[in-house]
Amino acid sequence: MVTGNRVAIVGVGYSTVGRNTGLSPDELMIQATMASLADSGLTVRDIDGITSVGTEPLNDAWMLGIEPLNWWASGLMVPAFAYSALSAIAAVASGFCHTALALRMIQQQPSGASMAAGTAARGNPMVASYFAAAAGDRQFLSPFGAGNPTQWAGLLTQRHMAEFGTTEEQFGHHVIAQRYHASLNDDAIFRDPLTMDEYLASRYVSKPLRILDCDYPVDSGAAVIFTTEERARDLQKPVVLVESYALTAIRDLNFEILEDMVRTAPAESARSLWSRTDLEPSDVDTAHLYDGFSVITFQWLEALGFCPPGGAGPFVEAGNTRLGGSLPVNTDGGACNVGRRHGANFCIEATRQLRGECGERQVEGADVSVWSTAVGPFAGAVLLTRG
Amino acid sequence: MSSTEPSAKPPMPVPDELTQFFWDGVARHELCIQRCQTCGHYIHYPKTICRFCQSRDLAGERVSGKATLYSWTIATQPFHPFWVDKIPYTLATVELVEQPRLMFMSQVIDCPEEELEGGLPLEVAFVEMSSELTLPLFRPARG
Ligand SMILES: [Zn+2]
Numbered sequence: 001m002v003t004g005n006r007v008a009i010v011g012v013g014y015s016t017v018g019r020n021t022g023l024s025p026d027e028l029m030i031q032a033t034m035a036s037l038a039d040s041g042l043t044v045r046d047i048d049g050i051t052s053v054g055t056e057p058l059n060d061a062w063m064l065g066i067e068p069l070n071w072w073a074s075g076l077m078v079p080a081f082a083y084s085a086l087s088a089i090a091a092v093a094s095g096f097c098h099t100a101l102a103l104r105m106i107q108q109q110p111s112g113a114s115m116a117a118g119t120a121a122r123g124n125p126m127v128a129s130y131f132a133a134a135a136g137d138r139q140f141l142s143p144f145g146a147g148n149p150t151q152w153a154g155l156l157t158q159r160h161m162a163e164f165g166t167t168e169e170q171f172g173h174h175v176i177a178q179r180y181h182a183s184l185n186d187d188a189i190f191r192d193p194l195t196m197d198e199y200l201a202s203r204y205v206s207k208p209l210r211i212l213d214c215d216y217p218v219d220s221g222a223a224v225i226f227t228t229e230e231r232a233r234d235l236q237k238p239v240v241l242v243e244s245y246a247l248t249a250i251r252d253l254n255f256e257i258l259e260d261m262v263r264t265a266p267a268e269s270a271r272s273l274w275s276r277t278d279l280e281p282s283d284v285d286t287a288h289l290y291d292g293f294s295v296i297t298f299q300w301l302e303a304l305g306f307c308p309p310g311g312a313g314p315f316v317e318a319g320n321t322r323l324g325g326s327l328p329v330n331t332d333g334g335a336c337n338v339g340r341r342h343g344a345n346f347c348i349e350a351t352r353q354l355r356g357e358c359g360e361r362q363v364e365g366a367d368v369s370v371w372s373t374a375v376g377p378f379a380g381a382v383l384l385t386r387g
Numbered sequence: 388m389s390s391t392e393p394s395a396k397p398p399m400p401v402p403d404e405l406t407q408f409f410w411d412g413v414a415r416h417e418l419c420i421q422r423c424q425t426c427g428h429y430i431h432y433p434k435t436i437c438r439f440c441q442s443r444d445l446a447g448e449r450v451s452g453k454a455t456l457y458s459w460t461i462a463t464q465p466f467h468p469f470w471v472d473k474i475p476y477t478l479a480t481v482e483l484v485e486q487p488r489l490m491f492m493s494q495v496i497d498c499p500e501e502e503l504e505g506g507l508p509l510e511v512a513f514v515e516m517s518s519e520l521t522l523p524l525f526r527p528a529r530g
Contacts, residue, residue, distance in 0.1 A: 112464045112465075112466060115465075115467065116464070116465040116466060116468060116470075117468065134398045134399065134400050134401060135400075135401040135403065136403070137432045139400035139401060139406060140431075140491075140492060141492060142398035142400075143397060143398055143399065143400045143516075144478070144494060144522060145462060145465075145469075145470050145473070145476060145478065145494065146462075146478050146492050147466075150464070151462060154462075155458045155459065155460050155478070155480055157460070158459055158460050159457070159458035163505070203463070204463045204464075205463060205464045206460045206461065206462055206463065206464065206478070207460060207461035207463055207475070209460065256480060256492040257431070257432075257480060257490035257491065257492055258480075258490070259488040259490055261457075261458055261480075
């Protein structure tokens with residue numbers, strides 16, 4: 001349990017999510033924020049802190065009409081929504097602000113085809129860095145034909161297979177289970193059932209990593225409102241409490257030259273998470289584990305102690321992570337199916353599970369949920385309980 | 388679609404004060420890695436200061452070019468016009484023998500996919516990718 005104020009989640013919301021929405025970052029931010037406010041019953045005047053990965057908090061506050069803002073933070077090379085959420089939790093717990101809006105705004109990244117054609121870099125600074133002359137650390141990647149995230153994910157996947165005997169079919173079981181969950185989620189983009197044959201027939205992007213192992217690039221805005229338990233008790237939705245949290249970095253940013261590709265930041269994050277609570281892995285009812293690439297979910301399953309090190313493949317293959325299994329994982333369908341939201345979807349789905357709002361995909365008696373973001377050099381995780 | 392013709396230029400490295408030694412070494416067909424002259428640790432990627440002893444006395448030194456294979460992935464999708472007609476190729480994280488966990492990102496060549504395995508002994512090979520770019524790649528060690 002955290003010291004200082006006990007922190008609660010009181011509002012969650014998304015913008016319109018999709019390919020080529022034409023929405024600006026400001027529009028995505030406003031839409032997501034308004035949805036989270038409506039969910040909480042708060043108004044914008046109740047917010048006094050903003051943290052964002054993907055937009056500039058001072059501009060966000062200005063656009064929302066928040067004045068004064070008592071606290072703000074933003075990050076670039078961070079574990080995405082975990083960083084937003086953990087910053088907000090720390091700010092509310094410390095009393096720096098009383099009600100913090102945590103944001104993750106994403107503008108869809110260009111396709112591999114447009115990158116191969118050399119047309120993708122226009123207007124996108126992150127992608128432009130792949131094309132510009134390879135300066136700085138990128139001179140040890142781009143000239144070698146390396147440096148795309150799918151490629152480091154391929155390296156992590158291959159190492160998991162080489163070290164533990166994990167099979168391509170086991171990754172397929174994970175992808176198929178997530179798709180099944182998505183079929184029960186009206187918000188999911190991909191909802192058609194998927195078979196193992198279809199998974200195994202899908203193309204490799206960076207073998208053994210397949211296109212179906214990758215999250216789906218979209219424009220998306222997500223917002224979560226954190227406040228004190230005391231304030232949360234007066235609001236309209238069931239209270240969801242932050243039980244424990246961890247934000248961990250183990251090295252600098254070079255995923256491709258990690259010294260140990262199967263025990264990365266999630267392992268240390270999990271150690272930190274469990275050290276701050278009396279709860280144990282066996283207490284968790286639903287898990288929402290980052291799935292930018294399938295192997296990341298496998299690393300989190302092992303790191304958090306849901307299965308032995310290297311045991312994620314058999315654990316998933318046995319059906320544990322499917323609805324009805326011992327530990328339903330990524331019940332919203334995951335970012336492969338709901339679109340890339342860099343962990344915000346997992347915080348939101350964990351919250352909805354604990355509130356009992358998940359309809360057909362609701363896990364009966366869900367009292368404890370964990371969600372996580374990122375892999376490799378840095379990671380974060382949050383353990384939530386029904387208040 | 389001139390941008391996807393094989394003549395597309397590769398992403399060219401831009402050496403700087405820290406990395407000039409590396410590319411100068413490549414031009415001589417030598418693999419050079421930054422090494423702390425005070426404590427002896429190799430450092431990659433190059434930094435301005437040794438993170439082991441904080442010494443600023445760093446220099447590029449030739450290494451043996453011997454390594455073992457740590458992990459690999461077969462790149463089947465190009466993300467730059469230069470690689471369109473070169474897929475598939477095998478990207479690899481290799482561990483240089485000079486120091487435990489001294490990892491280097493490169494490609495493995497001259498090795499059928501079924502022979503790729505963790506710990507495979509490798510040696511450096513300097514390959515002309517285009518008239519402008521030579522790279523230190525790795526192939527299975529001979530003997
Ligand atoms: Zn030193």
